[in-house]
Amino acid sequence: MPLSRTDAAASLSSWLENQRSVFVLTGAGVSTNSGIPDYRGADGQWKGRSPITYQDFVGDHAMRARYWARSFVGWPAVARARPNRAHAALATLESRGVISTLVTQNVDGLHARAGHRNVVDLHGRLAVVACLQCDRRMDRALVQQDLKARYPHWSQHTAATAPDGDADLEGVDLSEFEPPACPHCGGMLKPDVVFFGENVPRQRLARALEALEQSDAVLVVGSSLMVYSGFRFARMAHERGLPLAILTRGVTRADELATLKLDADSESALADAIG
Template identity: 70%
Template sequence: MTTRVALDTARELRTWLRSYRSVFVLTGAGVSTNSGIPDYRGADGHWKRRAPITYQAFVQDPAMRARYWARSFVGWPVVAQARPNRAHAALATLEAQGKITALVTQNVDGLHARAGQQAVIDLHGRIDQVICLECATRLPRASVQALLADAHPDWTTITASAAPDGDADLEHLDFSRFQPPPCPNCGGLLKPDVVFFGENVPRARVAVAADALQQADAMLIVGSSLMVYSGYRFARLAHEAGLPLAILTRGVTRADDLASLKLHADCEATLAGAVDACMA
């Protein structure tokens, strides 16, 4: 029964995809959960854990900043070692076939690019890059990890449950002696080059994504609840432009009432099945 339902869902998505010349895709955490990267929200759209740190807390509160970097130091290997799954591969295949005009992702894990996707807009940035808030120097996250390991060798043996976006669930630890990494160029504050909660997506990035949406004749949302406005806005834009909207995810989304097709299913199995069927 489960296999039959999965096949039927994949066929339904395949039929929808074949109905349109060019599709604008927006992805969220549900695309990467099968790669071992946890998501923030449950099927009901509510937080699974405490909300992530805000930009304001990171910049203004040294204790919160130390806590963030300590957790990130322990959690980073989960993202670094993650590999694209069949959902990422399927979307890259659809792009190669000319079906996808652009892919906007709310994820910061870089897995779409690693799967071979060419036209990726990283709406919330990339966590494998770090930027100095003072001089704008950019560094690979791996080099910052090495700096932290040298400065805090006693933290290299700590293990913890993985949390979203390279975070780790560390409780009852003293973060007061954990020193966040300074910029090697100017000594300024280093921050992952991602959009934190309370921070705005760069306008130019939004404009590029909106322009790409105008070139499409349908929109597909994969693995996102759209509870964050930065992603939901594109569902609204598609609806206002009269574009058909399909949603593939487990659970509710903020745009369910806008969708012409809603598939409650596993992103990886459904996308892989749909693409395999299209190629058959």
Template identity: 55%
Template sequence: MTVNDNALQDFIARHPRLFVLTGAGCSTDSGIPDYRDEAGGWKRRPPMTYQVFMGDSVARARYWARSMIGWRSFGRARYNAAHAALARLEHQGHIVLLVTQNVDGLHEAAGSTNVLDLHGRLDRVRCMICERVIPRPDVQVMLESANPEWVHLAASDAPDGDADLDNQDFSQFREPRCQVCGGILKPDVVFFGETVPRGRIEQAIGALESADGMLVVGSSLMVHSGYRYAQMASRLGIPICAVNLGQTRADDLLTLKVQQSCSVALDSLVA
């Protein structure tokens, strides 16, 4: 069922304990590109997998070279009206838990406190040997210091802090290493091919079981780590509303669908 934001307001009024799941569409108005088109297909090649990142030094160098360029824009991204609206809904007591598939930290920046970063945060980097966690801005300094000849390069923004930097000899790029043990450094996010930590899954399931409605904001639910909660809500008889411009994997499970920009739909809702 596809309707407008008045129906969204009614949905929230009738279901005051919401389990909220957000995806890339929530952050596109902050200038962060998304991966999928309105039919849920890939706009570009799929992102780096965990297995390739850990096993291929040139692929890892390529990742960090593109990340060095992309971080300049990604690191400056600011929350938008959708993030602000969800923070206000939380402060009004409407949200049991906000689970985000995004790795940009913009929900917290907007003032939301009850947030589960399902796929981690890109503003942290972890050593794969000693588990040391390093702020991403510190890694940016390491990258630029080790690769001064790459600093002048520019490229268009891509999802999740990536940049469309190609046609370079990435074997010449010096990747960052842990300054304590020399281990491989990896963004503290769940790559394709990795599994979401069990504790996060259990926290989300517990919150969903205590909710009386599920609100999906800006997610196509094509990734199973998000779709599973729509499936579970359906099994539990919990109504589901989605605010998304395009198709979702759970369209047949929805009680309500609002096909509007997340910022437009949510900002008018709380206004």
């Protein structure tokens, strides 16, 4: 049952006062008030279409072109997004020594922009594009400029965006759109993020797991934990007997594992909890 803003903040503040080294996991709900929508509703179900899979992206030229066309339209909204009070509150808690490490499932980079220093971007960042052939990395803004030069009239399109920078272009003819190629080797370009069907890089996961081992409590913010890459941390916290607090709208996969569940808006609860 949803909590009032006052009750959620008071409960969270009380919980934080009893913790020394908190491992934080964040999801899309942290960034919704920055204008980046989440994937799932309060019931944990998809709000719209499922994201593209890695297999479809690399194996189907038409699907890859469709992704890049939609991404071209959706990227500016992500690029314009600014950290909200939830990001700022978490950065403040880090500066006070309360948070040991923050692991985020988000790919928007807003935690780092809010000043958070020890961030593990579990699923990567949309602001970086990687070549799957030569492994070079480049700024997403440069790819955007290249696409804009080739398809200037596409800048007229507007559409609702998704957490992955995609956009809803149903009914738009995508046949002319060609996916960008690596300017160095001509290879396939892909946003440097973990797609569905793709594994989190081992070193990144190892860093997150090590951080959890060194923490004495876990706080989940803005995630339904329906994806295993995030749920595993809640399950490990439970198995180790660590206090597990979850702050998010609606149900999560780990509700039964939590020692504290707060059904509330992440931004207002966090901002009020730290004063």
